[in-house]
Amino acid sequence: MxxxxxxxxxxxxxxxxxxxxxxxxxxxxxxxxxxxxxxxxxxxxxxxxxxxxxxxxxxxxxxxxxxxxxxxxxxxxxxxxxxxxxxxxxxxxxxxxxxxxxxxxxxxxxxxxxxxxxxxxxxxxxxxxxxxxxxxxxxxxxxxxxxxxxxxxxxxxxxxxxxxxxxxxxxxxxxxxxxxxxxxxxxxxxxxxxxxxxxxxxxxxxxxxxxxxxxxxxxxxxxxxxxxxxxxxxxxxxxxxxxxxxxxxxxxxxxxxxxxxxxxVFPTRVARHGVALTWNGRLNLRAAKYRCDTRSLDEKCSCYTCRTFSRSYIHHLLSKKEVLGQILLTIHNINFMIEFMKKLRSSTMEGKFEKFKKDFLKLYRGKGD
Ligand SMILES: [Zn+2]
The missing domain is CATH 3.20.20.105 (Queuine tRNA-ribosyltransferase-like)
Incomplete structure (x- = not known):
């Protein structure tokens, strides 16, 4: 060992x-x-x-x-x-x-x-x-x-x-x-x-x-x-x-x-409150605007949740207080955080940390969609 x-x-x-x-x-x-x-x-x-x-x-x-x-x-x-x-x-x-x-x-x-x-x-x-x-x-x-x-x-x-x-x-x-x-x-x-x-x-x-x-x-x-x-x-x-x-x-x-x-605990806690962290900022999946939204949580994410389910379905689960909604958001948020760190490291490796930081904050602090 x-x-x-x-x-x-x-x-x-x-x-x-x-x-x-x-x-x-x-x-x-x-x-x-x-x-x-x-x-x-x-x-x-x-x-x-x-x-x-x-x-x-x-x-x-x-x-x-x-x-x-x-x-x-x-x-x-x-x-x-x-x-x-x-x-x-x-x-x-x-x-x-x-x-x-x-x-x-x-x-x-x-x-x-x-x-x-x-x-x-x-x-x-x-x-x-x-x-x-x-x-x-x-x-x-x-x-x-x-x-x-x-x-x-x-x-x-x-x-x-x-x-x-x-x-x-x-x-x-x-x-x-x-x-x-x-x-x-x-x-x-x-x-x-x-x-x-x-x-x-x-x-x-x-x-x-x-x-x-x-x-x-x-x-x-x-x-x-x-x-x-x-x-x-x-x-x-x-x-x-x-x-x-x-x-x-x-x-x-x-x-x-x-x-x-x-x-x-931030990414897992907000997931249990219906929030997805995405490259375009935070999405509150409880909002009515996601009722018929057939898109995945984040088009740049390849986690199980994003490969498989729509915003509309997750919105439905949350509105019915089904625990699966919180599970799917938690899977996504942990994947997002780990992918975020991975991209942060690869951009640093290429000598582009400052650009990564600037580009990330511009999108992340936006309104989301
Ligand atoms: Zn995802």
């Missing part, structure tokens, strides 16, 4: 193309990773994901710890077997989820929260999170961090970043190859804290670096300026992962700053 490796194959300005190798296969970067919080990407089978070209997905350590629980995962000898996915898996440490819950107590030792499933007390800290991700057998493990909201004060952001540093050290000691461990940079919306956090986290020698706690409601120019400040401090030869960016226009901006990895 091979371990983790990252190689840059080409650069274009600050944007980079690369390849990441994991014990469960390789994939090219910049990459979009579909999110499968509860050990499934909602409404898709692993076969759908493979057909779309997905080679890495995300799962969530904290959610899987609560349900089905580690004893079930142990019976299956890991998450790959349990969910029948043989591609790579990155697991979030639980930091983000924990801090969106009811936190009862937090100190340097860890966090006590109320379980969202049964209301009981759940304790999590770096040791617990690393044990969960070790049992899951994740190819890429995320360090346990403290997240804060966009409205956090300077003092709150500083304390959370300091604690994230302490917790990163404890996480680092517990994860060994072939599992890769990524450190997470915090620091809220304060440039000096972001830089300091990036220096602290990079001093520990992780296999990759994540930018956490952004794209959580702050204005986009702040997302960009914070990312820029962090990326400047990160080493060139390690992958950079922006946590929670899923809209193609934000991804384009972040790629041009030198970010390599992205994840978001």
């Amino acid at each position: 091979d371990g983790f490796e990252f190689k840059i194959t080409k650069t274009y300005g600050r944007a980079r193309l690369g390849v990441i190798r994991t014990p469960h296969g390789s994939f090219e970067t910049p990459v979009f990773m579909p999110v499968g919080t509860n050990a499934n990407v909602k409404l898709l089978t692993p076969r759908d994901l493979k057909e779309a070209g997905a080679r890495i997905i995300l799962a969530n350590a904290f959610h899987l710890y609560l349900k089905p629980g580690l004893e079930v995962i142990r019976f299956h000898e890991g998450l790959h077997n349990f969910m029948a996915w043989d591609g790579a898996i990155l697991t979030d440490s639980g930091g983000f989820q924990v801090f969106s819950l009811n936190v009862k107590k937090i100190d340097d030792n860890g966090v006590l929260v109320k379980s969202p499933t049964d209301g009981s007390d759940v304790f999590i800290n770096p040791e617990v999170s690393m044990e969960i991700q070790r049992v899951l057998g994740s190819d890429i493990v995320m360090a346990f961090d403290q997240c804060i909201g966009p409205n956090a004060s300077y003092e709150e952001a500083r304390d959370a970043a300091e604690r994230t540093f302490k917790w990163a050290k404890r996480s680092r000691e517990l994860i060994k190859p072939p599992q890769a461990l990524f450190g997470i940079v915090q620091g809220g919306i304060y440039e000096d804290l972001r830089k300091r956090s990036a220096q602290q986290i990079t001093s520990m020698g992780f296999e990759g670096y994540a930018i956490g706690g952004l794209s959580v409601g702050e204005p986009q120019d702040i997302t960009i300026s914070m990312t820029e400040a962090v990326v400047k401090t990160l080493p060139e030869d390690k992958p950079r992962y922006f946590m929670g960016a899923g809209s193609p226009d934000l991804i384009l901006k972040l790629v041009s700053l030198g970010v390599d990895m992205f994840d978001s």
